[in-house]
């Protein structure tokens with residue numbers, strides 16, 4: 426087997442997981458995309474990073490994108506002699522917008538594209554499985570890979586997902602300080618009450634209907650009892666903004682593991698606290714895809 430002899434570029438979208446009640450199950454791809462170019466080169470590893478994370482991410486084999494590529498090359502049974510990676514990042518890191526899922530998805534799709542015949546040996550199910558194994562939960566990577574709204578679940582050890590088309594305006598409020606996902610997950614209780622589980626089941630089911638057919642239901646459909654309140658102490662400014670927007674009747678949620686806040690509307694950027702950035706976005710129909 427051999428490697429393609431030209432650079433390959435992919436784009437991977439930001440994603441917002443949970444959307445309120447759909448903890449670890451729902452992910453929405455957003456129109457904010459990282460762009461990564463990879464080329465099989467003579468020897469060694471060269472990583473050039475611009476934009477988000479440029480001051481922080483490592484430039485060696487511990488770089489997340491490279492780790493994802495490496496895992497995919499292992500599954501493909503190939504070892505490139507060397508790699509040159511160029512990352513143009515716009516998804517903020519550690520803010521609940523799926524930066525790690527985008528990096529993992531981009532890395533796996535790039536590795537598959539760089540191997541001649543790679544698509545025949547690593548199908549989309551295997552890509553989702555590997556991405557989920559690396560990320561630790563399926564919601565962000567499912568949406569990052571497929572675009573649209575992903576409903577994701579684990580069957581035994583197998584990652585599964587269904588993609589739905591939805592079209593909704595989204596505003597994302599991003600604070601300056603990150604909260605790592607592993608920290609936010611550590612705040613969750615190991616058990617929840619039957620009543621709270623039932624509450625979320627109804628809201629998550631309603632959310633699909635609201636996003637597809639009836640936006641007037643979004644305020645009820647985005648209620649949650651399984652994760653947001655447990656994480657409030659780690660992101661008090663986010664929780665305050667969440668309450669403020671919801672009191673005003675705006676369907677808002679903590680995006681992913683936080684601390685960004687997502688609202689299902691445009692034109693509310695004035696609500697941003699000082700120092701926060703605001704992105705008015707839509708749903709990305711495209712998942713992680715090769716450009717050109």
Ligand SMILES: Nc1ncnc2c1ncn2[C@@H]1O[C@H](COP(=O)(O)OP(=O)(O)OP(=O)(O)O)[C@@H](O)[C@H]1O
Pocket residue numbers: 440442459478482488489490512514517518519520521522523524525526528565604605606607680681682683
């Ligand atoms: N493009 C990237 N290149 C290299 N490393 C990255 C990249 N994106 C994310 N990472 C790594 O992942 C970390 C952020 O992952 P984390 O899961 O904490 O947050 P997130 O993915 O942005 O948010 P969430 O999972 O809640 O949506 C970064 O600190 C960095 O170590």
Ligand SMILES: N[C@@H](CCO)C(=O)O
Pocket residue numbers: 442443448449450521523562564565606609610652680681682683
């Ligand atoms: N479902 C995950 C999403 C992380 O982005 C969590 O809330 O921990």
